[in-house]
Amino acid sequence: MIAQEIMQHYSVAKTAQILMMFKGGLSQNIVVDLGSLLQNRLGFDVKVRRMFGIFVELAQNVKNYSAETEIASDGSSVGIGILILADSGTHYSVNSGNLVLNSAAELLKAQCDHLMTLDKTALKAYHEERIESEPPPGSKGAGLGLIEITIKTGGNVHFDFASFDENFTFFSITATVEK
Amino acid sequence: MESLLINQTTQTPRIAFDAESGNGEIIGVSFPEHANDLYACVHEWIDQYFAEDASKTLHVAFNLNYFNTATNKEIRLLMKFLDKHHSEEKAVRITWFHEEGDEDMEDIGKGYSVSLNVPVSVEAV
Numbered sequence: 343m344i345a346q347e348i349m350q351h352y353s354v355a356k357t358a359q360i361l362m363m364f365k366g367g368l369s370q371n372i373v374v375d376l377g378s379l380l381q382n383r384l385g386f387d388v389k390v391r392r393m394f395g396i397f398v399e400l401a402q403n404v405k406n407y408s409a410e411t412e413i414a415s416d417g418s419s420v421g422i423g424i425l426i427l428a429d430s431g432t433h434y435s436v437n438s439g440n441l442v443l444n445s446a447a448e449l450l451k452a453q454c455d456h457l458m459t460l461d462k463t464a465l466k467a468y469h470e471e472r473i474e475s476e477p478p479p480g481s482k483g484a485g486l487g488l489i490e491i492t493i494k495t496g497g498n499v500h501f502d503f504a505s506f507d508e509n510f511t512f513f514s515i516t517a518t519v520e521k
Numbered sequence: 522m523e524s525l526l527i528n529q530t531t532q533t534p535r536i537a538f539d540a541e542s543g544n545g546e547i548i549g550v551s552f553p554e555h556a557n558d559l560y561a562c563v564h565e566w567i568d569q570y571f572a573e574d575a576s577k578t579l580h581v582a583f584n585l586n587y588f589n590t591a592t593n594k595e596i597r598l599l600m601k602f603l604d605k606h607h608s609e610e611k612a613v614r615i616t617w618f619h620e621e622g623d624e625d626m627e628d629i630g631k632g633y634s635v636s637l638n639v640p641v642s643v644e645a646v
Contacts, residue, residue, distance in 0.1 A: 370554040374532045377552075388623045391587045398552050398589050473594055486590040494625075 358428055365424040368405040369414035373398060380427070389521055393427075393434040396494055396517045399487045400438035401425055408440035409510060432521055439514040447503060447511040454501035457492045465493050491517050522573055525566045533559060534585060538566055546582040552589035560595040564602055571611055578612040579603075583630075584646070586620055600633050607639035614640045621645040 355363065361383065364376060377398060384390045408421025423440030442450060460468060469489045492499050498518040506512045522540045529535035534549035536559075545563075553559050570577065581603060588596065600615070607613045615637075617630030627643060634641035 370532075373552075378531055386586070388620065388625075391623075392625065395587060395589070402552075402589065402591075473597055486594065490590045490593070 358426075359430055360426060360428050362427045363425070365422075367412040367414055367420045367422045368401050368408075368425070369416065369418065369420045370402075370405070371414070371416070372420075373401045373405065376401065376425070389519070392494060393436060393519050396436045396491055396519065397425070397427065399491050400436055400515055400517070403487050403515070404438050404440045407442070409443045409446070410441045429521070433518050434521055435516060435518045437514065437516045439512060441506060441510040442513045444509060444511050447513065450513065451501075451503060453488065457488060458497075458501075460492075462493070462496075465489065469493060488515075491515070495519055522569055525562065527559075527562070536563060538563070538570070540570065543570070543578045544580050544582070546584065548582075548584040550587040551585060551592040552587070553592070556589070556591040556595045560592075560599055563599060567602070567606065571606060575609075575611060578614075579606070580614050580616070582616045582618060584618040586623065586626065600637060600639075604637045604639045607637075614642070616642045616644060618644050618646045 354360075362376070362379065364372075366372070377394065380390075380394060380397065386394070404423035404425070405421045408423045410422040411419050412422055414420045421440060423438055426435075426437040428435045428437070457465070469486065472486055472489060495517045500516040502514045502516070504512040504514070524540045525536065525538040525545075527533070527536040529549045532550065533553050534547050534551050536545075536547050538545035545567075547563075551559075567579065570579065583596070585596075603613050603615060615633070617626075617633060619626035619630055622645075627645070630641065630643035634643055
């Protein structure tokens with residue numbers, strides 16, 4: 343029975359061409375370690391670096407904004423989520439998923455929808471505007487992550503939401519870059 | 522005054538500013554948790570460097586092959602800070618190194634060479 347269960351995990355990972363999957367609290371140390379693992383596995387040429395940049399942004403996004411948290415070994419509170427990196431042969435796909443409060447999901451969805459309406463020029467102008475202004479209230483980074491991911495992927499990013507329970511919504515980001 | 526030296530880690534660059542020669546370099550990758558804390562010391566060091574003798578020269582070399590968005594903002598602030606010193610008649614120049622073929626990094630450097638008054642030389646290595 344155990345072998346059956348593990349084989350199912352294995353088959354899913356194999357079919358989806360998963361290079362790496364992590365579910366848990368994403369402290370900065372874990373992000374750095376996962377980054378080292380990626381570099382050991384794939385090297386660090388210019389295309390890997392572009393994927394790596396998206397990977398770090400998604401990981402730090404989960405760490406800072408997931409509604410589900412735990413206390414890391416260094417005592418800090420960190421967000422819990424899932425990160426999946428897959429290799430389709432021609433592209434890398436970087437996926438993240440985490441819980442957000444239902445009450446916060448609507449605003450987040452509006453922000454994501456807005457990004458999807460912008461072309462390259464408008465995205466760069468929006469990025470410029472945001473980098474010059476103070477981070478929005480509640481932002482723990484520069485408040486630029488989603489904009490940069492959209493720019494770096496050339497728009498090949500998909501934001502999605504699924505109902506989790508009466509309190510939470512599951513928020514996923516799928517970003518694809520050429521190998 | 523003392524030189525500034527912060528050793529490279531897996532998440533932060535080597536930051537070295539020599540008080541004698543006026544040569545500074547920021548080399549490696551940068552995606553720390555608190556990017557502003559890391560780069561604040563560079564601002565302090567440069568202010569002190571010119572406070573001692575405003576006629577000194579400063580050359581800052583950036584040689585980064587990856588940084589996160591929070592660092593991107595810090596680099597922007599540092600560039601503007603260097604531009605401000607340049608506008609106050611200080612002898613400041615910047616070299617922005619990028620790997621041959623890394624268009625993302627090359628574009629960022631070229632953006633600075635256009636938008637700033639301080640001389641920014643963009644060079645492939």
